[in-house]
Amino acid sequence: MARKRFDDSSCSVARALNEVGDWWSLLVVLHAMYGARRFVDFQQELGIARNILCDRLTRLVDNEVLKKVDVGEHGSRFEYRLTEKGRDLFPIVIALRQWGDKWNPAPDQPPLDLRDRATGRPIRQVAVQNADGDSLTIRDVFVRDDGEATPRKDKKQAG
Amino acid sequence: MARKRFDDSSCSVARALNEVGDWWSLLVVLHAMYGARRFVDFQQELGIARNILCDRLTRLVDNEVLKKVDVGEHGSRFEYRLTEKGRDLFPIVIALRQWGDKWNPAPDQPPLDLRDRATGRPIRQVAVQNADGDSLTIRDVFVRDDGEATPRKDKKQAG
DNA sequence: TAATAGGGTTGCATTTTAAAACCAGATTAA
DNA sequence: TTAATCTGGTTTTAAAATGCAACCCTATTA
Numbered sequence: 001m002a003r004k005r006f007d008d009s010s011c012s013v014a015r016a017l018n019e020v021g022d023w024w025s026l027l028v029v030l031h032a033m034y035g036a037r038r039f040v041d042f043q044q045e046l047g048i049a050r051n052i053l054c055d056r057l058t059r060l061v062d063n064e065v066l067k068k069v070d071v072g073e074h075g076s077r078f079e080y081r082l083t084e085k086g087r088d089l090f091p092i093v094i095a096l097r098q099w100g101d102k103w104n105p106a107p108d109q110p111p112l113d114l115r116d117r118a119t120g121r122p123i124r125q126v127a128v129q130n131a132d133g134d135s136l137t138i139r140d141v142f143v144r145d146d147g148e149a150t151p152r153k154d155k156k157q158a159g
Numbered sequence: 160m161a162r163k164r165f166d167d168s169s170c171s172v173a174r175a176l177n178e179v180g181d182w183w184s185l186l187v188v189l190h191a192m193y194g195a196r197r198f199v200d201f202q203q204e205l206g207i208a209r210n211i212l213c214d215r216l217t218r219l220v221d222n223e224v225l226k227k228v229d230v231g232e233h234g235s236r237f238e239y240r241l242t243e244k245g246r247d248l249f250p251i252v253i254a255l256r257q258w259g260d261k262w263n264p265a266p267d268q269p270p271l272d273l274r275d276r277a278t279g280r281p282i283r284q285v286a287v288q289n290a291d292g293d294s295l296t297i298r299d300v301f302v303r304d305d306g307e308a309t310p311r312k313d314k315k316q317a318g
Numbered sequence: 319t320a321a322t323a324g325g326g327t328t329g330c331a332t333t334t335t336a337a338a339a340c341c342a343g344a345t346t347a348a
Numbered sequence: 349t350t351a352a353t354c355t356g357g358t359t360t361t362a363a364a365a366t367g368c369a370a371c372c373c374t375a376t377t378a
Binding site for chain 4: 002003022023048049050051052055072076077
Binding site: 319320321322323324325326327328329330331332333334335336337338339340341342343344345346347348 | 349350351352353354355356357358359360361362363364365366367368369370371372373374375376377378
């Protein structure tokens with residue numbers, strides 16, 4: 001049967017995964033961040049089947065993660081560029097990269113060394129933080145129900 | 160043909176997606192963070208087909224994102240619990256939630272209000288930060304090649 | 319003018335997926 | 349103590365998704 005979709009799920013994680021949660025979409029976004037813009041760039045860099053790439057690009061454009069720009073002087077030459085919504089996936093992609101580097105490091109090569117362009121210093125580990133910038137684990141957060149004013153110990157954990 | 164896998168990809172994002180990049184795996188992890196532990200919990204909360212849930216749980220256990228714990232006094236009663244590797248997906252799940260809330264808000268209900276248990280204040284937006292804690296966009300980072308000492312303007316963008 | 323690059327679409331065989339039926343060992347209810 | 353139910357699966361079946369190769373049409377280049 002058809003794959004389930006989560007378009008109208010009340011869970012925003014499910015809705016997010018509905019747009020970028022398949023095998024290829026986030027990799028397409030990643031390579032767009034690397035600088036890929038043309039159909040053939042994505043195709044060659046990812047080794048993805050052309051029809052699948054077509055489908056994913058179309059869907060990402062429909063979901064406004066990418067925009068399709070006609071760059072041909074006489075038509076029929078296109079670029080796929082990240083929208084603000086697409087660029088906003090940056091923390092997710094970086095968090096995935098750091099998780100992969102930490103738990104499944106490549107045996108033969110060091111992880112990509114991402115640095116702040118302004119200072120040359122490495123970037124931090126992506127983390128959930130409180131208002132003061134302290135890192136929080138899942139145990140440190142709770143879900144505030146409507147109208148609730150103060151944190152309580154017995155609240156269910158969040159996600 | 161078979162779906163492509165990225166087990167041995169040199170890209171850590173691809174390797175990460177290989178483990179949690181399908182439609183269901185991250186939702187299983189999310190619900191584990193919510194508190195789900197039993198097979199039936201996941202099945203009912205997610206509405207996932209049982210055979211698919213079986214497969215995903217097995218794969219997550221194989222990849223050490225979850226561990227399967229026998230909790231039956233006389234056997235045959237199990238719990239699936241997050242490992243440290245699994246809990247380490249917290250920033251990714253939260254970043255996805257925030258992205259979904261920002262770009263695809265639920266029409267009829269407010270987003271989940273996650274707060275710091277210690278202070279009761281809302282958590283921050285998950286972001287890529289430099290060493291000082293300043294948020295960085297994709298344009299603010301570069302890839303430092305082996306042996307390079309200083310940032311340069313003409314480096315390719317990172318991902 | 320022919321060859322080739324860009325951006326696709328179509329057909330086909332193979333996998334995945336979802337749903338429902340089935341199964342076997344505990345546990346609970348009557 | 350026997351039947352019903354819960355738990356954690358496996359099997360079967362049909363619909364989609366995937367990957368590959370072949371094809372198409374419009375520029376551009378040799």
